[in-house]
Amino acid sequence: MIKPDKPARPDPIYFILLFVPLFWGGAFGVTKHVVAEIPPLTTAAVRFFLAGLLMTAWVAARGEWDWAPLKRRWGGVLLLALTGVFLYNIFFTVGMKYTSAINGALVIVVNPVTTAIVAVTLLGEPWSWRLVAGVALAFLGVLTTITRGSVETLAALSFSGGDLLMVGGVIxxxxxxxxxxxxxxxxxPLLATSASTxxxxxxxxxxxxxxxxxxxxxAVSAQVAWEMVYLIVFPTVVAFFLYNVGIKRIGASRASAYINLMPVNAIWIxxxxxxxxxxxxxxxxxxxxxxxxxLITVFDIRPSAAGHPLRQEE
Incomplete structure (x- = not known):
């Protein structure tokens, strides 16, 4: 008698990837608390310098540090450092000092949408009705967040400075x-991320x-000290590592869909x-x-490659 094949067990990476938006979502509330004791730029500098050292040590230990591609693309790597590490974190950490963690998360999470627009207009990626609908819905969501649902606020353009700084982070x-x-x-990706960080x-x-x-x-409190450890290790080093494992195991499109859970985690945390x-x-x-x-990232839309800078084309 021929035994039926056992059903394939789901790859555990689908469950492990749930930690990525959990760690990124938690970074908003944690950063909001940390910058109450440590100035925003100092917070960002400590976090990314130590995280950069950890990532570089990890890449070197894996034998993947290679100067040749870095020399060929040194200009691009410096632009990554300027836009994604320096400017983004100035907007993010200073913005979190003047807005709520919830508002910050809801504004920042629109990044895949804005990048999808750039990908279509500048990189020639395909346009579709789902992309149009997704952009419209996400834009309306950001508008609802930063106006607190108030038509009067929209009419007066009375947005908080922190919310506008977070928009700078999106850009x-x-x-x-x-x-x-x-x-x-x-x-x-790991080499470029380590070097640019x-x-x-x-x-x-x-x-x-x-x-x-x-x-x-x-003189920082014990809580802030542990929160800095969290920011360095979990949202920066561990989440990047797990995200790259996810890209390798299940592909970039599926891995990026987990970013959609980030604002939900930021709200409850x-x-x-x-x-x-x-x-x-x-x-x-x-x-x-x-x-x-x-709509943009799940339903087989190619511009979903805009989700995260560590993503690769499948």
Whole structure:
């Protein structure tokens, strides 16, 4: 008697990848708390310099550090450092000082949408009705978030400075992902990420001269010290590592879909651990943004390659 084949067991990476949006979502509430004790630029510089060292050590230990492609694409790697590490983190950390973790997450998560627009207009990627609908829904979600659902606010253009800084983060991250699509054709993603993180952290270290932050580090509370460890290890090093494993195992399109869970995690973490208030405007904005992102990233739309700078074409 022939025994029937056992059903294939699902690849555990589908479950492991759930930690990626969990760690990234948690970074919003944690950063909001950290910058209350450490100035924003100092926070970003410490986080990315130490994370860059850890990533570089990891790449070197794997025998994957190679100077040849870095020399060929040194200009592109520096642009990655400028846009994705330096400028993005200035907007992100300073913006988080003046807006809520929930608002910050809901604005930043629109990055795949803005990059999809750039990919269509500048890189010749295909346009479709799903992309149009996704962009419209996500844009409406961001608008709902930063206006708090108030028509009066929209009419007066009375957005908070923190929200507008987060929009600056969206623009710089869009530039980063677009440049990355070109640079990472010749430079392996982990190598490019490690090198650009280190280079960008040097720029952030120089920017901290405008702050009086280093003198405050020895006096930070135990909670902030552990939160800095979290920011360095989990959202930066571990999440990047797991994301790259996901790209290798199940492909870039499927791995990027997990980014859609980031605002959901940011909302409940900020509410549970940091006492932020969840409003109907937040929930409505999250629903619209996630709906738009699902249309773009899940339903076989090629511009979904815009999700994250570490992504590769399948």
């Amino acid at each position: 710089s991250w869009t530039a980063y992902t677009t440049i990355g699509k070109v640079v990472m054709k010749d430079v392996p 280190l280079a960008g952290s040097v720029l952030l270290l120089a920017a901290t001269l405008a702050e009086d932050g280093w003198a405050r580090l020895p 900020a509410a549970v651990f940091y006492g932020e208030t969840v409003t109907l405007a937040h929930l409505a904005g999250a629903a619209l943004i996630i709906s738009g992102l699902l």
